[in-house]
Structures are given as C-alpha cells and as structure tokens.
Amino acid sequence: MKNKMSIIGVPMDLGQSRRGVDMGPSAMRYAGAIEKLQELQIDTYDLGDIPINRPDQNKIENESNLKNLKQVSEGNQKLAEMVDLEIDKGHFPLILGGDHSIAIGSLAGISKHYENLGVIWYDAHGDLNSSETSPSGNIHGMPLAASLGIGNEELTNLYGYAPKIKPENIVIVGARSLDPGEKELIREKGIKVFTMHEIDQMGMSKVMQETIDYLKERTDGIHLSLDLDGLDPSEAPGVGTPVLGGMTYRESHLAMEMLAEADILTSAEFVEVNPILDDKNKTATVAVGLMGSLFGEKLK
Numbered sequence: 001m002k003n004k005m006s007i008i009g010v011p012m013d014l015g016q017s018r019r020g021v022d023m024g025p026s027a028m029r030y031a032g033a034i035e036k037l038q039e040l041q042i043d044t045y046d047l048g049d050i051p052i053n054r055p056d057q058n059k060i061e062n063e064s065n066l067k068n069l070k071q072v073s074e075g076n077q078k079l080a081e082m083v084d085l086e087i088d089k090g091h092f093p094l095i096l097g098g099d100h101s102i103a104i105g106s107l108a109g110i111s112k113h114y115e116n117l118g119v120i121w122y123d124a125h126g127d128l129n130s131s132e133t134s135p136s137g138n139i140h141g142m143p144l145a146a147s148l149g150i151g152n153e154e155l156t157n158l159y160g161y162a163p164k165i166k167p168e169n170i171v172i173v174g175a176r177s178l179d180p181g182e183k184e185l186i187r188e189k190g191i192k193v194f195t196m197h198e199i200d201q202m203g204m205s206k207v208m209q210e211t212i213d214y215l216k217e218r219t220d221g222i223h224l225s226l227d228l229d230g231l232d233p234s235e236a237p238g239v240g241t242p243v244l245g246g247m248t249y250r251e252s253h254l255a256m257e258m259l260a261e262a263d264i265l266t267s268a269e270f271v272e273v274n275p276i277l278d279d280k281n282k283t284a285t286v287a288v289g290l291m292g293s294l295f296g297e298k299l300k
C-alpha cells in the first residue's frame with residue numbers, strides 16, 4: 001500500500017432520509033481516525049470536509065423521484081475531482097462519509113486511473129437500485145448501479161464518463177437485504193455476492209480468501225466501500241438502515257486483516273456512520289478500529 005494517505009470527509013446526508021449521517025466524518029475523526037493512521041506510520045494528510053449544499057426547502061428542484069438529486073450530484077462531482085487529484089499525487093484516498101451515495105463520486109474519481117477497477121462492497125445492501133426499481137427514492141440505495149451505468153444520467157454520467165466499473169469486477173460481501181430489482185440485476189449481470197448465508201456456511205476466512213483471489217487476477221486496483229450497516233446492528237448501531245443478522249465485529253476485523261495481508265487495496269471509504277443514532281460514538285469507534293486492521297495494525 002502507498003505510504004501517503006489523503007483523508008477526505010464528505011458530510012453528505014441527502015442520499016437518504018435520516019438526518020445526522022452528515023456528522024459521520026466528525027464522529028470518526030473524534031474517535032481517533034487520524035491518530036490511528038499516524039500511529040501506523042502512515043503519512044496522513046487530512047484534507048477536511050467537502051462543502052455540501054443544502055436543498056432549498058421552498059422549491060421542488062427535480063421532476064424525477066430521486067431525492068435531492070441536484071445536491072447529491074454536486075457534492076459527488078466535487079468529491080470526484082478531489083479524489084482524482086489525490087491519486088494523481090500518488091496518495092491513497094480514504095473517504096469518510098456521509099451516506100453511501102458518496103460512492104458515486106469516489107468511484108468516478110478513482111476509476112479514471114484504472115482499466116479494471118475492482119470493488120469490494122461490504123454492506124447489508126446491494127445499493128443496486130435505480131429510479132425505476134428503488135422503493136425509497138433514496139440515492140444511497142443506488143451508487144453501485146449508477147457506477148455500472150444504470151439509472152439516472154446525472155448520476156451515471158457524473159464526472160463525464162460511464163460506466164465506472166464492470167459487473168464482473170464487483171464482490172458484494174454481507175448482503176442480507178436485497179430488493180427484487182436488485183436481485184434481478186445481480187442475476188442478469190452475474191455479480192458475485194457473498195450473502196450472510198454464504199458467510200455462515202463457508203466462514204469469513206474462506207469468503208475473503210475467495211474475494212481476494214477472484215479480484216486479484218482480474219483487476220488493476222481495488223476499492224473497498226465499507227458501509228457500517230454491513231456489521232450487525234448490535235455492534236454498529238449508529239446507522240440509518242440497520243438490518244439484523246449482520247457480520248460480527250470479529251468477522252469484520254478478520255476481513256480487514258486479510259485485506260491488509262493481501263495488500264491489494266488502492267482506495268477505501270467508510271460510510272453511513274450516524275452519530276445521532278449511535279450509542280456513545282460506538283459505531284465510529286468500530287469504524288476506526290477496522291481502519292486499524294485494514295491498514296496494518298498487528299496484534300503482536
């Protein structure tokens with residue numbers, strides 16, 4: 001892994017309907033994210049937070065059913081530019097969310113640098129909806145589809161090109177809440193998914209080994225998009241869309257340790273930390289602990 005890391009906060013809460021996830025970057029910084037990285041001898045550049053415009057409450061700004069489309073795409077455009085620039089400098093981008101809609105901007109900025117960007121989507125959800133299939137109109141349920149070039153053009157064509165990624169370069173880990181349209185897309189595109197069922201049956205070690213082996217041979221860079229709701233809500237309660245039966249704290253640390261060991265990541269993001277819904281900043285603290293394992297912290 002690169003030894004220079006750029007931290008980019010994205011205080012975005014407009015991709016879903018529960019306020020507070022905009023404070024995720026602060027919560028993770030407060031939980032010691034920067035200090036943790038410095039402890040690991042990583043040259044850390046904290047670039048602060050990207051400004052996110054608030055919607056004008058007095059006017060309905062778009063005709064589509066996508067909530068806050070304008071502000072979400074504006075924020076993502078800025079994020080894409082910033083990520084792109086940091087990679088140009090040779091830095092590893094670590095993005096702190098914010099709701100998961102920010103993956104649209106992250107991937108837009110990252111993917112320009114790779115022919116075959118791999119994506120590990122660590123999440124209870126597939127985030128493979130489009131305006132046609134979304135049950136909620138929340139853009140945080142759409143970033144993976146948008147990056148595949150599916151959905152509203154303002155999202156799919158963000159940063160001026162589409163698609164950002166290929167279906168065969170994605171691995172979803174921890175899925176347990178998939179909408180009908182998402183299941184159909186997974187089947188149609190042959191997207192690799194390890195649901196909780198497979199994690200229970202195979203064990204996390206085997207799941208991660210297969211994920212690593214699968215992506216290593218077909219990609220030239222790998223982005224980890226880690227949604228804290230991938231973990232069980234008993235261990236990560238501060239999320240807006242919790243789903244029971246998730247990956248444990250230990251399984252998640254093992255996954256991060258295996259990624260560190262394989263040394264395959266070229267960028268990462270931690271999203272959906274909502275300190276308002278949290279229990280004494282527990283979820284942000286878990287996120288920072290996972291960053292430790294992901295970036296090489298050793299137990300002995």
Ligand SMILES: NC(=[NH2+])NCCC[C@H](N)C(=O)O
Nearest residue numbers: 100125129136138140141241
């Ligand atoms: N990043 C997330 N937490 N996504 C949750 C998405 C929930 C649901 N599938 C939707 O599209 O509305």
Ligand SMILES: [Mn+2]
Nearest residue numbers: 124125227229
């Ligand atoms: Mn999720």
Ligand SMILES: [Mn+2]
Nearest residue numbers: 100123127227
């Ligand atoms: Mn998600």
